[in-house]
Each structure stands twice: as structure tokens, then as C-alpha cells.
Amino acid sequence: MSVTVAVLSLKGGVGKSSVTVGLAGAAWESNRSVLVVDCDPQANSTLCLDVPPHTFTLSDVLADGRPGIAAEAIVPSGWGPRVHAIPAEEALAHRDTSTIPSSAARLRLSLTGVADRYDLVLLDCPPSLGELTRNALAAADLALIVTEPGFFALRGAEQALRAIDVASTSINLGLRPAGIVINRVRAHLNEHAFRIAELTRAYPNLVLDPVIPERTAVQQAQGAGVPVQAWPSPGAREVTEAFDDLLEALLAGRAATTPTISTAREQR
Numbered sequence: 001m002s003v004t005v006a007v008l009s010l011k012g013g014v015g016k017s018s019v020t021v022g023l024a025g026a027a028w029e030s031n032r033s034v035l036v037v038d039c040d041p042q043a044n045s046t047l048c049l050d051v052p053p054h055t056f057t058l059s060d061v062l063a064d065g066r067p068g069i070a071a072e073a074i075v076p077s078g079w080g081p082r083v084h085a086i087p088a089e090e091a092l093a094h095r096d097t098s099t100i101p102s103s104a105a106r107l108r109l110s111l112t113g114v115a116d117r118y119d120l121v122l123l124d125c126p127p128s129l130g131e132l133t134r135n136a137l138a139a140a141d142l143a144l145i146v147t148e149p150g151f152f153a154l155r156g157a158e159q160a161l162r163a164i165d166v167a168s169t170s171i172n173l174g175l176r177p178a179g180i181v182i183n184r185v186r187a188h189l190n191e192h193a194f195r196i197a198e199l200t201r202a203y204p205n206l207v208l209d210p211v212i213p214e215r216t217a218v219q220q221a222q223g224a225g226v227p228v229q230a231w232p233s234p235g236a237r238e239v240t241e242a243f244d245d246l247l248e249a250l251l252a253g254r255a256a257t258t259p260t261i262s263t264a265r266e267q268r
């Protein structure tokens, strides 16, 4: 069965694209088919997936809007035969505003008959609650919130949950929150432990286990256009384990309640 997951936070730089490609890598490693739809004009996940030159992008898909048209924009990734992408480009920014109420449904319509061909479809959102994120929320089965363990985490999660709530009572009645994934965790920092405890207290049923550690390997693999799962370092293996568990939890529809922070010495 296919699952479509929107990866969102209203804040930039917290790791939406990293979690998107991390989950895509976990799917790649477990021989599942995955389609990454890059809904962010910054096109970071497009870059990480090492896609070949392309001309038809998500921007063209949304401009066209016909049912199933997304198939025309699918490109293979450099990761292997089961990992595909619908790339983003800067021009996608023009699609982030709309005055037409029905325009939030364009992505969902365009994916008609397309999403079902994959085990997993990941929608990497831009850091705003504009039309692109609304399109992603309208097209998804699950909404995964990404946050860092920082001062703004609680407020950010609250805003994202409200957006999911609004979407699930208007443009997509089938939408459910998948949970809150805490990214870039440094186990030895008291501040991080404090923020994780704070988030868990506020959302005991939504904070996901495991958290994703901060490791240089994430950036190294992204820079090389390969899955972190293929990066040869101890840090990459820690991140790989976390994404494997997160993917299994997502696909099983589990939202664990107690995040564990690895006490292993940080390896960089």
C-alpha cells in the first residue's frame, strides 16, 4: 500500500529536506520504491537526489494541473532504479500564492494514478504556510512535522499542528499528523534534553522515537548526492539507524511516545 507523507515545518533550516532524503534513503536501503516530490523552490532535495538535467518540473505540473500530469515530471535519481523525483526549480516560488480556493488540490489531482505506483511518496515542503505547503497537505495521507530541539520548537510545532488541523477539516479530510520528528540532536547538550522533554510534555503522543542525531555525515552525503545510508562513517550509521526506525514507525502508523537520546559518544 502506498503512503504519501508531507514533511513540513514553518521554519527554514530545521531539516525538512534532510528528513525527506533521509527517509528516501531508508526506503532505498529496504528496497522500497519511493518518489520524492520537491515542493520547495530552493530545490534542496532535488540536489541531494542527484537527478539528471530536467526541463519539466513541479512548477509546470502545478501550472498544468491535469489529473495524472505529475507522471510527466518524474525523473530517475542518481540513487538507483527505485528512487524517483519530481524536481523543483526557482520558478516554483510563483506558485506559492493563489487567490483561487481550488488551487490547493492541484498537486493531489496531478498525482492521481501516480502515487499508487510507489511504496512511499515524500512531499518536501517549503518553510512557509503558503500555497505550496497547502498543496502538499491536500495531497498527503500523513503530515510529519520536523523541528530542532531549540527555543522555537514548541511554538513551531504548535503552528504546524494548527495548519494540519485546518487542512484536515477543509482541503483533506483524510489527513493525519504522523508526529513530530526532532532533528539535529546533540545528546550531550542539556539544552537539547530540556527542549525534548518540553516537547514531549506538550505532545506526549506525537513526539516520535527515535530522534535524529546531528552528524556531519548528513551534510557530507548530501554534498556528494548519495544516501546517508551509503556513507561510510560511524556517524552515518547512527543516522541510518534512526531513519530506518522512523520509516518503519511511519509505515506502521505508529507514533511512539518516549524519545530516547543516545548516550553514545558523539562521532563526527
Ligand SMILES: Nc1ncnc2c1ncn2[C@@H]1O[C@H](COP(=O)(O)OP(=O)(O)O)[C@@H](O)[C@H]1O
Pocket: 011, 012, 013, 014, 015, 016, 017, 018, 019, 044, 127, 183, 184, 185, 212, 213, 214, 215, 216, 217, 218, 219, 222
Ligand atoms: N541531522 C543532521 N545532522 C547534520 N546536519 C544536518 C542535519 N539535519 C540537517 N542538517 C543540515 O542543516 C541544514 C539545513 O537542513 P535542511 O534539511 O536543508 O533544512 P530545511 O529543509 O528545513 O530548510 C543543511 O545544511 C543540512 O545539511
Ligand SMILES: [Mg+2]
Pocket: 016, 017, 018, 040, 042, 044, 045, 124, 125
Ligand atoms: Mg528544505
